[in-house]
Amino acid sequence: MEKLNESMAWLAKQDGSLIVGHGPFVESSEPPADGTSFYVQDFALQDAKPWKTPSTVERTTIREMTMRFQNAASISCGWLPLDAAPFSVVFQEVMSSIHSGIFEKTVPVVTETGMADQPAGFAIMAAMTRQPLPLHSYGWIDGDSGFSGATPELLFALDGTCLETMALAGTARSDDREVFAVDEKEIREHEYVAQTLVSKLLDLGNIDRSAREILDLGSIVHFLTHIRLDLQSPRTPDELIRKLHPTPALGPLPRTAETLSLLFEWRNRLGCPKQFGAPFGLLDEGKFDAIVAIRGIWWEKNQVLLPAGCGVIEASRLVNEWRELRLKREAVKRFMLPL
Template identity: 55%
Template sequence: MSEAIAFLDLPGGRTLRGYGPFRTTNVVPAGATAFYRNDFGLTAEEPWHIPERWELVERSASPLPAIPDCVWDAPDASAFATVFQEVSAAIRAGIFEKTVPVAVERGLMAADPGSILLAAAAASSEPLLGYGYTDGSTGFAGASPERLFSLTGNVLKTMALAGTARTEERDVLAVDEKEIREHEYVAQSLVAKLGDIGRVRRGARGIMELRSIVHFHTPIEVDLYQAENPVSLIRRLHPTPALGPLPRTPETMEQLIAWRRRLGTPEGFGAPFGAMVEGEFHAIVAIRGVWWSGRQIRLPAGCGVIEASRLVNEWRELRLKREAVKARFGW
């Protein structure tokens, strides 16, 4: 199937679907419906993709389609361990408080997926938000638990999502000092980034349940003092410390991107993927997904590393996240 397709689940039980060919531009499309697609470093010259036609539909549960079988190769533990040791050394040296290395599992599908992986991602249900894009031979698709932000009028809604455990360890997560500390890094950083552009209301920390895994989750809402451009908000918020470095500087971003590339991370993993529709802008963080070219597929997962982190625990968390993605796609 050669037709270009994009979709994004929106708040309120809606889904935006766009059909190509897509016209790209570097200008926020006034009055138009468009998807926002960029890489982790926000280097795309024309990130706005305007579809030839689009539809806004009610999100509805659908059965998981038949997905081509996939033969997986385990990620390189030694390569990740080397990066983890470099991250830990940088934290001890005071360069980082926290950062997020990524491990990538590779696979070979039995057949070209076409748009079938988008259909599988669209079969997810809330609180997950399905997303995807394909040009027929390459693409990405997933079901993200993390909203970067939604902008409706002068109200911005975002969230802190960090801290992970198996569902059966939910009660332990609630009192895990390391996971709480990691979550607070993210929540406090978001509040600090937003305090000068509006009145910030931080909700109570809770737990988001996603079948096999759970995460700490804190909702954050901002009444903006004035209208804000979605692109300026993306640059203010991306990447959050849930996916990026703390502190976030040009130097720490450059180092994180270098680590990601050494480990074969897709450029779009953890990047913002969003849509402008009916005067609103909504963007998710592109995680819990797969990236493919032909039958070759990559499944990345990241872990937040702080001073208290230990390699064996982080490696276990990465596997847990990848297993959740595989289950989502029926592998």
């Protein structure tokens, strides 16, 4: 893999394996009856043919990919100054909607733009594929453009009738872990997500919800709650995606046609890439794993886009959310540093 194929997709799984699909891909509205296929979709679930079945499949491991790319050259990227004014306007509109009773929570996204000193795709892929668990490397490449990241958030894993998902919400610097652990605003934001996920799954089977814990990702920490259940009857990946996406970690609460429409409008105004926060999945040997496409970089030749979202509730404050957005973007930039 010394250079990028015309098309490629990959996903790192929870067991430490990493599956790579090489194009050309066959696109379809339904998954194949057997074999391996990737689910590549936009946030609004508007791609009518999200299933991308590769011509060939490469099975490897996160460890092997780390060794393969340990000497990969890094890129230098100049980042443009980010104007807070557009986000400030959207933030005020969000708060107005919350005070009007339209939302309890939603997640606007800010995107930082940069220009690399060379076509960025290979260096980004190399950096993301060598990130260790609990981060899941993922990516989609189509010629000179694509996106890749290393996300901590699992949308769900489906193995037969066993379903696993998580609530991941609330963010702080690792240095602030002790204060974060008792921060009422961050706990409330997390509980919005966890309780809503549980309520969406109640009619599917018996739920096992873990205690809230802190996930330490080095430079930042999040609140994490694991949720597992045995489904009363089989469900398809498409059914579960439409039931769970977007979770309140990336979407509005409550999730209605009106609140989704407002969120789509705000994302578009702030220049958010359409796949940011979308489900990205892999059907392989009858098992389906879907992550949430966050903590990533989008590129087209030398131009790069780095989006990040923040959960806004009534207790949110503009300066704190702006700081959280920067914290998340800086965490992604650290992925690009050489080993």
